[in-house]
Amino acid sequence: MKPAIHRADVVVVFDYRRYEPDALALAQLAAERGGKVVVFTDTWLSPASAHADVVLPSRVSSTSPYDSLVPSLAVIETVVAHVLAALGPSAHDHLRRTEATAGTSAWSDRRTGCSRSRAVVRRPGRRPTPLNVKRHHRSRATTTRRPAALR
Template sequence: MTESEPGRTLAERLRALVGTLPPAEQKVARTLLAGYPTVALEPVAALARRATVSAPTVLRLAQRLGFAGYADLQTALKIELQDRLTSPLTQYDTSFDEAPGPRSRDMFSRGIRETFSQLPDGELERAAALLADGRRPAWTIGGYFSTLLARYLVMHLRQLRPRATYVSGGVHEHAEYLIDIGRSDTVVVFDYRRYQSDTVRFAEQAAARGAKVVLFTDPWLSPAAAVADVVLPATVTTPSPFDALTPAMALVEALVAAIVDEMGEVPRERVSEFDQLLTADREVREH
């Protein structure tokens, strides 16, 4: 509910830079992302050992990210972690000068713009390519609120292609889905702060079974980012105590459009048949 979110989190900056870094610094960046955020809180020497590079290499990466030194990077991360753990209760007392209507308009518009401007290059297209392939079974799963996004996406996928499943239930039901997930599958995970352990666990288990994982999350990144092949962060700035899903919904809409572009004319017959089935159902109910 704060007026402005951080421009870009450390993880977002690392993901944006990792492909352009010198090999040694790239090793540090990948080590940080794989163990994010806790690995970044280790001393320089410990991180250097973990990444099998020298301590000066770690310092160079910190400076390339815009920090005066590694200590400044860690200070920024600690502030970021406080935001990561924010709950509706801690956001409840924030006050605003604007009336609810204009405030909401400005916040949601800005949130959508920031989400798309900070989206890592090529990530949306990579997600679309995975989900446009009808030979790859697709699965969606979300948390307490974000399950709405998971359901919304799978409803579109079912009209465009076969083998699209929404994962429901708890741990025991999850096992029933996981047993059928393997290397040819794509799992789309929605997980936002304060991150849901069973959703993260599903992502980890799906990745361990060889599935490709597409993660929708917030700027601070769900722990599931450690196993994700594609990460699509969205801002959560909101005029209420509850984090907004409006930018994330816009991102889902953009993904659906990208999938349609990727598939071209392929789903047209399926969409037509879907419409015919709906029409037939309406005619039966009207008689």
């Protein structure tokens, strides 16, 4: 069975040091089938970059022993914000419906300046427990459990 990648498709690849062979194969396949390929990678450039229409490198080096993907996250958030702005209100509505289906939402409350995320904690052998996470600008996240009667 052949993967369904066509000319109108955009494949987004995230590939950082210790590059994955699957990312390269996916980028190559998408390019061969005429799809657009966007690669988020580090400054050393993933091998998948050779097949990309757009390459978005970011630094991953840090003072700790581990690479940091914080700069990459900033680039990703910027790209998503600009794509949503370019596509207009229908894209925002589509994203809201998708998040509602997934049971999460990261839309901010413009009146309070807070963003709310709704996540579900899955515990082995138990029913999923919804959590409401409230993020305030300039403060740490606070987590509140739903009352037992509402679970």
